[in-house]
Amino acid sequence: MSEKKYLLDSSLYSKKAVESAATDFSEFAQFSIAEENGKIEIFVRPESGTEINEEFWGEFSNHVLAQMA
């Protein structure tokens, strides 16, 4: 299954929160996280049975926000 890349602004989202969310979502996808040029790059490779779509990304980024609240 193909890998998708997402970006979050590192001045608004913390890398720690992203890593924590990735751990919680680890049963659905594999994540690779890097920080570069003011952006957090998130590479997502879905596990079988998971579709990486807008809904998935929306839930994931919501989860990151929840970690920061």
Add this chain to the structure above:
Amino acid sequence: MNTNEKSVEIKVGLYSLESIYKACYHFLEKFYVRLDGDPKEAVMVYFRPKSGTPEKSLEEALGDFQNELIHQALRAKVSASNQKIREYIVTQALAAAEGVTPEMKGALSGAEGMGGGSPSSKDGSDSEASSPVLDEELEKEIEKLLAEVEKSSEGDDPLKISAPWEDKNPSSAANAAPGTPKR
């Protein structure tokens, strides 16, 4: 921006990032929320309804979000202003549970006043330099209130939780091994 997405601009000078995060939290169940913009100037908060959330509620959500923002900003302000008194009350409660004597409490308060204990306030004020932890009068008032609470709850123990085990079970206590300490 998606067609069914609406946004609101928040000036960071008016609301802290912390307040923005906390306000966003309340909407995560029904909306996808994302942040963009410059955290030093203004932050854009985008809301997109999840499936099952009616789109017409989006406009209402923006209004509710702005209200929640004020709520969170006020909570942060109140929390900062009563931080010292909360820490004092917790310290007193823990000290009472540990059986710390009043003389030791005074020593603890003095140590905190010299900066050895609780964190300093965020606005950098040097109020800790002028009074130890709390105003003396306020400290006495709190002790008086705590004493009143303890007095009012005396005798209010229908399940006999505070009664020692030996009082509740005198026959078992009589059969206890010699040297068993009594409370």
